[in-house]
Amino acid sequence: MHKNPQEKTGLVFVSGAGLDSQIWSRVVEGMEHPCLLVEYPLRNSPVESRRRLSLEDYVTHMKKQVDEWGVRKFVIVAHSLGGVLALKLASELSDRLAGFIAVGAVIPKNGGSFLSVMPFPQKIIMSAILRTIGTKPPESAIRAGLCSDLSPDQAAKIARGFTPEAVRVYTDRIHVSVPDVPKLYVKLTQDKELGLSLQDQMISNLSPQSVRSLETGHLPMMKDPDGLRAILEDFL
Template sequence: MRERIKMNQITEAHNDQEIGIVFIHGAGLNSSIWDAVISEMEVPCLAVHYPGRSGDERSLKSLTINDYVAHMTAQIERWGVRKFVIVAHSLGGALGLKVAEVMGERVKGYIAVGAAIPKDGGSFLSILPFPNRLIMGIMLRLLGTKPPESAIKQSLCHDLTSEQTETIARNFVADSARIYLDRYETHAPDVPKLYVKLAEDRDLSLPIQESAAANLKADDTITLPCGHLPMLSQPQALSEALRTFLDNKI
């Protein structure tokens, strides 16, 4: 799968002062979830994808956090935009912290959307309350990272259209368990940061999101009245939040 780029914003020679957006999706999903949001933006946009999507048939079972990060940063390097804001969703919030660490001063802002932000470089599981993290750890090791289709639809898609729901369930990818289980060993970047809470999220509860916002040390938080996938259920509202952040903070 090629990285998804808003092509009308890409020129042969980018202005070094131009700031774009890098979108990072969550586990099991793919970069196409950002299409409706990207269509609303007036800056260069790149939606990166994880390993194991269309055209990449390698096994994901043994891949590490660093393998995922290297796969995404290579796409950013090919893109060519020097400065950008990271917009990261769900488990992509933790992976995005590592991307920001690698990209260094090129990262000018960080927006977490219903995202998992571990404390003190912990694992994704560390954001869950006990005993949830213990139970989920056992399930990931025994059953893998792809939930039953019914669970995907109920937790991720309860406020989506039937067509969107079927697409998400059909295309869901079993990512490496290591991106859930391993420690991220990094911290929030020292840039302007926004956390977008999702009031009706059945995958990450509001208390977990509030803890994640605190771990991010977010400068601001906003709340959208939707479930786990606002880029599909409320793309205009999410796009407006991104534009406001860019206008006021960057």
Template sequence: MKQYEDMKKNGVLLIHGAGLGSFIWDELIPLLNLPALAVDFPNRKKGDKVNLQLSFKHYSDAVIQQVEQWNIESFVIVAHSVGGCVGLKVAEHFGKRVIGFVGISSVIPSDGNSFISCLPFPQKVIMPVILKIAGTKPPKKAIEIGLCHDLTDMQCQSIMENFTPESKALFKEKCKAEIPNVKKLYIKLLNDQEFPTSMQEKMAENMNTQNIATIESGHLPMLSHTNELAKILNDFC
């Protein structure tokens, strides 16, 4: 009975990364021992330009609104990639309801800074120029290399079909949120083509945790190494 009551009390909040959506967690959720809420950033599957005018606050507010409708007393935040920036703001908003924070190859800015502030040189200088010229939807080949290199053809096709360009503000604006004072875990992805391991190690340092797990996967372990990721998250929770 106690285990059942705990499951009603605690949950896992899943925050995806840029261009993606809650669909990336579909295979993982049934393997988790706690109820899970996979949230969506604004305007999934609604065209290439609909998010252009959104601010960073629009993203964090969208997630907060979804959590406020979730009948869970307290929860662990699991944030992937740029979802780490949004996750910090969500953690700040809900305060003591947040009982843990997990970053999966996630960007964790120090001092409330932006996604771009976390990039190594020279990417930190080049990224704003790329966003200005090319926008936030990478070419098909770049998505294949960065996100899909260890996925099945079907999984890669799903990523391509569902990829949603984000607002530049998601990457450029400061999250203005502190690192939560809760138990934390950083999951480092050893074959990640998006973020090098050196950057991930720096993000774990920014998160102020020495609790680090590793997976031999690319940027989307919830698809390529689902069982392994589920075990890590269940052990943490």
């Protein structure tokens, strides 16, 4: 007897900073579970209109999409900066949350922010950068960090489509604990954006039941979508 799709556990995908939700499209191809690729607010509006948004505004926008989706139980899959937003989202949907998967994601402690997890010199440099040039890194930095192991075509596409986020997504603190559900951290062993020691710190903050590794840079959903999909299906 087939389960009604509404009864199947779904997957809610939360992207990293600057990235479009479609970055997950090759991972979700052929998955047997309902998948929702959440969008961040005012994505197609001018940068100016997004500038004032708070982290709370992002989460409210994401929660509305999950509520309208109608799948009752789901696992959140969060990447990079998306980890911060996903923790807040998870706390607001705890009665429906079946699991939490962090893919090279930032997991601050209760009361922390994205910026708070950065090592000391980087924290100072980054807060100065956010204040002066905003949240879109130069193309060379996107190619070297985010896209370190991608093809030139893939890297060009990411750099071209990179959407600057509101500064407050990096600086607003979240006052939530890690959700009390099965958790998994997917460690990216070639990541030039979030190094291994920082990922180890995030793993310690998340205290997942298991850790899996992928030999990719910061964007495994582009470099190895099949490998990532297999890990997600194992977890489910």
